[in-house]
Amino acid sequence: MTANTPPTPPFRDQHLPFAKRIDDLLSRLTLDEKIGFLHQFVPAVERLGIADFRTGQEALHGAAWMGPATVFPQAVGLGATWNTDLVRRVGEAVSKEIRAMRARDDRVGLNVWSPTVNLLRHPLWGRNEEGYSEDPKLTSAIATAYTRGLRGDHPTYWRTAPVLKHWLAHNNETNRDTTSSSVRPRVLHEYDLRAFRETVEAGATAGVMPAYNLVNGRPNHVSPYLREHLRTWTDEDLLVCSDAGAPSNLVDSEHYFDTHEEATAASLLAGVDSFTDHGTDSSKITARVRGALDRGLLTEADIDAAVRRQLSVRFRLGEFDPEYDPHALTKDFDTPAHRDLAQEAAEQSVVLLKNNSGLLPLAPDTRLAVVGLLADECKLDWYSGTLIHRSTPLEGLYERFGVERVEFAEGVDRVLLKTSAGTFLHVPEADAADEVRGAEGALDPALLAGRTDLPPLTTDPAGTELALVDWGEGVLTLRAPDGRYLSVAEDGRVRASADQPGGWVVQETFRLEPHENGHLLRHIGTGRHVSVAADGVRVAEENPEIFELVVVERGEDAVTRITSQADVVLVVAGNDPHINGRETEDRTTLALPAHQERLLRAAHAANPNTVLALVSAYPYAIDHGSLPAMLWMSHGGQAAGAALARVLAGDVSPAGRLPQTWYATDSDLPGLLDYDVIGSRQTYLYFEGTPLFPFGHGLSYAAFSYADLRTTVDGDALKVSFTVTNTGDVTSDEVAQLYTRAVDPAVPRPRRELLAHDRVRLEPGEQRELSFEVPLRAFDFWDVARGGWRREAGPYELLAGASSEDIRLRTTVLLDGEAPAPRPVTRLGLGAADFDEQSGVAIVDRTKTSGDAVTAAQGRSGELVYRDCDFGGGVTEVTATVSGDGVVEISLDGGPALAVLTPQAPDENPYDYTTLSAGFIAEGVHNVHIRLRGPLRLAHVGFSG
Structure with missing residues (x-):
């Protein structure tokens, strides 16, 4: 350093701890810069040489939304592998590709919003x-x-910084921004906190993303759990x-706060550090923060806390030490190793349900007939990258068994749509110059979707035969002979212009509605009907066309042939991940779409040696009694077809296991908004019925024996x-599973x-001894009487086997613990939400910042x-802390009401509580029953003598 060279600021000194460097950088930022x-x-701070930054890069099963990348199986498919080493390697490959993409395109972010840790409590959830x-x-x-895998192994610098989604208790898309999970x-x-907690405690997580919904009446974005638990x-x-x-x-949909300044301040104080709102326009959020400061709702120290946490991530990503960042020169992208890993992951995800x-x-030498809507598809979902390579089941079977041994019929209905004028819908041929080709010559959906330069549909005397694909619940797609889907662009014209259905609002789906003598x-995307005009076919508010549906060939006939x-x-x-179950849309039934049921029945009637391969994002309820064999895999990414073919051929013995219960009927399911897995007996943990296939189920081409179960408390x-x-x-994988149950809880x-x-x-x-070390805290439960964890002393059964129901070995161990004790209600009273049982009750927020009622x-x-x-030696009075209007009735052991409390002048403010009292005589130990009538909120009940 020369005399004229300015000294290196401490935040640039890689020899200092990150905490000191962040302190220094914070001290140099102006208030306006910190608000930014x-x-x-985040805009650049040019005077300090700090680049711009953005949070958020989707990476659920590969780099998404940024163009071509390796596409791995969907998350539920990765869960079906039950293979942590494999999943770690997938995360590693994804993070390397993100680094390589970042080197080419600085829009690619290193703060990745993945994985999704929400539990698959309800199989009708659209984001299963x-x-x-x-x-x-x-x-x-x-x-x-x-x-x-996303973080990487370097002790100091992270390859990417993963953020877990979606905090907390989020399993419904229906009204997801206004519903409250009780x-x-x-x-x-x-249940809900546990998955997040164990992942955070493992030390490779940069943060979390709150969910849209409310929990116990309070939006997740102002949840006190961020402070009380997460951090x-x-x-x-x-x-x-x-x-x-x-x-x-x-403010806008939840109406939880009156002003955006209040809402922004409350979110920041609760622990939100980065606001994803209004796209790239930061002006509204920064104005709200300034308004909150001016009103005294925030201090600069509150802003510093949020900026500090963001800077911590940026330092860990090596942004301020580019010459020391071990990941800066990563170039691993679409490598042979990544392609092999995509296929390995797809193979390991296949679950053999029945054989x-x-x-x-x-x-x-098997002669195969391959049929079905998913047979020649390699479907992507909302969080997929663009395929560089693709393998459909049909292509995989052609390659494995030979084209000459495989016949194919998709099984869709081939139709003509006849207008009231006697003409038919016609799809103009696309000029070769109009087509936009992607990798390996495939039509690129990212470039086709929404195009307005292709000719719209017209009518002519002969018409164009369309493939009508029925996805169930009245939702259908229409496809031209060259494979392009009918789609609607912003100009309202109907064109054959999409390689696949897709987009935030899918523009490729339609409904046929009976009308007079036609349809x-x-x-669906616009809600408008198709209209035929002189300048082409469009969707419009008026003059809907009445079509006659002319069936040229039924799908079942093609299958039987x-x-x-x-x-x-x-x-x-299976399903198309953009239709009938996806982000913003829950499913309504477990049933396979009726058209696919008909194809399955037609195939099985023609040939009893029928194998059903389900390729889907979620479970189905299938009457499989007469089917000899059945498999399931999620949409398996770029190598799904090759993987399925290799499993069918026996090149790979299947060893995937179901990561969730497959129920036999819709009647087995609770309501979508019933989050009480204990009270309504949800998931394999509590479900008392007979599942279609149990949690952990999956068969193999091999057989396995279990022996020598030993246990030691250490x-x-x-x-x-x-x-x-x-x-x-x-040779085969086996997924050995260890379970427990409390014998006499x-x-x-x-x-x-x-x-x-x-x-x-x-x-x-080959024989292998498997050893597990289970922390004794795994046997604890949350004791509502004491508001903390407790292990109950007594016998616990240990069960080892191949699924939650296929138990091969069992033994019982006696564990020490704390004896149960009655609730000391004279000392602590009863927190209203700390009940043992409930019916007809919802938990709500006691205040906007903390507590339950x-x-x-x-x-x-x-x-x-x-x-x-x-109640000890006896009490004579009961008090109830309530708000609003209604009645509280308190009784013992299910008997008559001993106290009835009613507010005399209820306040309309649900957070304005009052304490009611009444005489109440009790002594000894009893079960307390409290009945609530009306919209009243109960926060606490106390007893005194």
Whole structure:
């Protein structure tokens, strides 16, 4: 350094700890500059040489939304592998590709919004494809593996900075920004928080994203749990990024605050550090922050806390030490290793659900008939990257068995649409110059979607035969002979201009609506009907065309034509990830779409050797009784077809396991908004019915025996071991699963609960001893009587096997713990939400910042039960802290009401509480029953003598 060279500022000194460097940089930023850091798109600070930055890069199963990238199986498919090492390697590959893409395009971000840790509590959730499992232990294990891969192994610098989605208790798309998930304390701690907690405690997570919904009446973006729980689980600075548009929802749709200044201040104080709102326009958020400062709702120190956490992530990403960043020169993109990994992941995700009579694997000389809507598809979802390579099931089978041994019929209805004038819809041929080609000559959907330069549909005397694809629930797509889907662009014209259905609002879906002697054709994306005009076909508010549907060939007829002479029929069924179940849209049924059911029945009637391969983002309820074989895989990314073909051929023995329960019927399901997994007996943990296929289920081409279950309590851990032997004649993976159940619990506990698992590959005859060390805290439950964790002393059964229902070994261990004690209600009273049982009650926010209260659902009536309440030598008075209008009735052991409390002058403000009192005589230990009538809120009940 010369005399004229300015000294290096401390924030640029890589020898200093990050904390000191952040302190220095914060001290150099002006207030306006710090406010600018609070929006998703952070501007550069040129005077300090600091580049611009943005939070958010989608990377759920590959780099998304930024063009071509390696596409791995959907998250639920990665969950089905039960293979943490594989998932870690997938995360590693994804983060390397993001780094390589970042080097070419600085729009690619290093703060990745992934993985999704929401539990797959309800299979009708539209975003089922984004989660890993219904079980918190499996979810956290897979999520931890993925985040470790995304983070990288360097002790100082992260390859990418993963943010977990979506905090908290988020499993519905229907009215997702205004619905509240009522989550009792046991469900909160034992279920919803647990998956997040174990992933955060593993140390590879940069932060979380709050969900759109409310929990217990309070929006997640002002949740006190961010402070009370999340940030107590680690010493690292955790970045909290809002979901897109959610900050404005606090006022605009949720009406939780009167002004955006109040909402922004409350979010920042709760722990939100980065506001994703209004796209790239940061002016509205920064104006709200300044307004909150001017009103005294925020201080500069509050802003500093948020900026500090954001800077912590940027320092860990190596932004301020480019010459020391070990990931800066990463160029691994679409490498042979990544392609092989995509295929390995797809292969490991395949679940063999059924294989009666050993129909699978297929013999090499098998003559195959392949049918179904998904047979020649490689579907992408909303969070997929653009395919560089693709393999459909049909292509994989052609390659594996030979084109001459495989016949194909898609099974769609071929139709003409006849107008009232006697002409037919006609699709003009696309001029070769008009087509936009992507990788390997495929039509690029990103470039085709919304095009207005292609000719719109017209009519002519002959018309164009269209493939009518029925996706169920009245939703259909129409496809031209060259494979292009009919779509509607902003100008309202109908064109054959999409390679696949897609987009935030899908423009390729229609409904046929009976009308007079024909049908109207409604475009779902716009809600308008198709109209025929002189200048082409369009959607319009007026003059809808009445079409006659002329069926040229039924899909079932095409299927029957090719299946009767085949050795084996493969029906490939499932869903399109953009239709009937996706972000913004929940499913309404577990049933397979009726058209696909008809194809399956037609194929099986023609040839009993019919195999059903489901390729879907979620479970179905299938009447499979007469089917000899059945498989499932999620949409498996670029190598899905090759993977499925190799499993069918026996090149790979299937070892995927179901990450969630497959229910037999819709009647097995609770309401979509019923988040009380304990009270309504949801998921394999509590479900008492007979599932279609249980959690953890999956068959193999090999056979395995289990033996020598041993257990030892060692300090704060239970050590468990057993042996697994491949008794079959093929090499295969086995997923050994260890469960527990409390034998004689004092409160409802899971029927069985996953403690650990291991996926191991065994040669024929090979034996392996598997060992697990289970922390004793895994046997704890949340004791609402004391407001904390407690392990109940007594017997616990340990169960080892191949699924939650296929148990091969069991033993019982006696564990020490704390004895149950009655609730000391004379000392602590009863927190209203700390009930043991409830009916007709919802938990709501006691105040806008913290605490819970309860109210009768829909303002009608409900009941709470609190077990084993100790009134000691006796009490004479009861008090109830309430707001609003209604009645509180308190009784003992289900008897008559001993106290009835009613506010005399109820305030309309739900947060303005008053304390009511009445005489109440009780002594000893009793169950307290509280009945609520009307929209009143109950926060606390106290007893005194």
